[in-house]
Amino acid sequence: MKIYEYVHRDSLIHRLDPRSKLVWLVVFSALVFMTSDAKTIAMLLILTLLVALVAKLPKKQLWSNTKIFVVLMPIGYILLYFLLLGINMEAFVGGLVFSAKFLVLIFSAVIFTMTTSARDLLFALTKLKVPYSFAFMLTIAIRFIPVISNEINNVINAQRARAYELNFSFKSPLRSVQNFIPVIIPVLMLLLKRSHELSLSIDSRAFRANKMTYPEKLKFGLEDCLFLFFVAVVSSIILV
Amino acid sequence: MIWIEDLSFEYSGNENILKNLNLKTGKKGFFSLVGRSGCGKSTLCLALNGLIPHEIGGKISGKVEVNGLDTQKHPIKELATHVGMVFQNPESQLFALSAEDEIAFGPSNLALSLDEIEKRVTNALKLLKIEHLRDKSPEEMSSGEKQKVAIASALAMEPEILVLDEPTANLDPASTEDIFRILKKLSRNMLVFVAEHDIGKVLEYSDMIAVMDKGSIVLEGTPEKILNDSMIDKYLYLPKICRISKKIGIFPIVSKASELAERTRLKRRLSSEKKRKKKSESIIEIKDLWFEYKDKTAVLKNINLDIKKGEFVAIVGQNGAGKSTLALHLNGLLKPLRGDIIVDGKNTKVEKVSSLSKIVGYAFQNPDIQFFEDTLTEEISFGPRNLGVKDSEIKLRAESIFRYTGLEKFRDKDPFSLSVGQKRRVSIASILSMEPKVIIIDEPSTGLDIKTINSLMKLIKKLNSSGHTIIMITHDMELVSDYAERVIVMKNGEVIGDGNTGDVFNNEKLVRDAQLMLPELMRFGKLVGDIDIITMDDCLDAIEKNKCCR
8 A cells, every 4th residue: 555656757747846736736726616617627627637648647557546536526426416406417517517626636636646756745845844843754654654554464464364354344333343453452562663663763863953954856947937837827717 | 982881771660681781892893792682782782872861761870981972971863973873673764765865864964064965875875885776765675775775874974883783683694694794894994883693693794792691791802712712602502513613622613614624524425315204295285376466566476386294394585585475375365366276175265264274374473463462371362262162172272382382381471571582482372273284484583592593493393293384484594404304495486496405405506596595504515525414413423424523
């Protein structure tokens, strides 16, 4: 399991300063919720997908990261609109448009993470004056979630090797929680141990000895200017 | 320079872990601290950069000085520029998203200029020869590479002293040698201080060795002096070559296979007279097994194996060769993508893990991942209870297992309160209670000293003699040559060798391909032209028969 999936490609979008991409992410998300015009929303969705195309993202991976939303969102909203407005064309289009809004949001967020390495994101955040401790926490989260999920997997394997079966039933929730104890306790103990070890290692390297210097890695270039110009043009067309 | 005077320390509420300890090192060189697990080595390491007492509380008396700084008076962040620390587990030392960030972390904390940080990162990468890892994340690195990054991160603080606590405990033989070579090179310009339970690992690299026992330094001197000290056997197990040298009366004691070969001058004896009894009945059959994780991190390619009832099999190969992935298939925790695995007549594809666990028990490397009950008795009853065994029957089984494994006196203890060696025992005991025919043991020796390993292996050997099939995954070639009768060699998800222990190790190409280290006695055997030497007894036998040593 990964919460952050970066896909390395040599593309314009990858080369952009993460701050430009953040601007794009925020502006598009705002735009899509400021309008209710179907054509505008469709245009924004198409433009978003165009960004994915320019970024040369592998279609298969993009699809597997978003498919659950692409499939469930329209169905869910259309059903909701049917409930609210009765079964007619208007409700169908309404549900479709509303779900398209969310899809713009989801696609741009997914494209952002797939084209921006976690490191670059952190550099951008510290550049944008986000407190270092927050960026530090985020780093550790991104780094250790796969490690922890691996650990949980090991614990489950060890218990299954002793004929344990992991199951959850809504009929007897209390029983089910008890059923999780053989997994929860070792996982907690392992996490405690790991965080202790990590803290020793971090302390050994003079953490919080001074105000940190942070490597300068971001370059705001011509491509960024052009990209932001494009974002500005799109927003002015929509707003005017 | 490290200067310790009369240091005593106890974690709050426990007995003294360090007792009136005295130690003085030089300014440069390779200094090894050896001693059994639990003798206080790690605690001493933590005291060297002030983590004890500043971060880890307890009662401390005496004095620790590093480069003239009293560690009790100076804060950790100041000591951090004089003493670099590297811990045992590379996985929990690295937190950054790339090697570069990891190495830059320390210098950034010192608020150095960006140019200086960059210079130090580049330098550290170069010293460890890991320039290619600069932009890689820890997830993309092998354990050996991770440990190198951890060392580089410590070096970037430009300390005069580098302290490493069992730095190679989780590594395969090739990476282990690699790391020690690098440390030896570093020790020309700084003090490298290594805590290690196996004196054999550090013998050839050390300039000075201190032996620790029950919280104090009991012997100190050059490797030669330590080896020849009459008291050493009381505190440590010497490597096999040294023990043989001692037994047949070669003094001063030699530690290298080549030296022993030169001193004993055995006659060539190439015939392989010993025939092992053939076992015929299969217990596990693997046919055309292919496997791949979703993220393609591990693969198995076309594996065919036939494991016989009662065999003692070792699976060896580098980190990431697919050993554990293969073993996890044997009790159904992983299912084949293609091919079949038949365990005692049952196909793992259709059987549930819980029903296979009655046949194949799996003792994992880290026993901590399974403990959750308050007492050993409960922990051991967990498996059979899941299988629906009657309480009265479970009680009987627990009784006999306690007696068998020597854990009787701990039966009402909390498993977490035990030592690592005892925990391993409990993890095996909790498998035995399901009465499996096959027992898989993953890295039984990691983090244990030789005495503890020997007593654990005695238990495993006993299980094997009473008819259990044993499958052992390990990096420890000494264990393989001492106990296994058959060795399966893996590399990149394939089985590249399978045969009698002697045959596998005598196949030079195979040993080279899989980057295995020859066990020391077999190295000796090869030098004297006797390929039948595998165990201590074989070796002493051969020497006895030739009667031509000194």
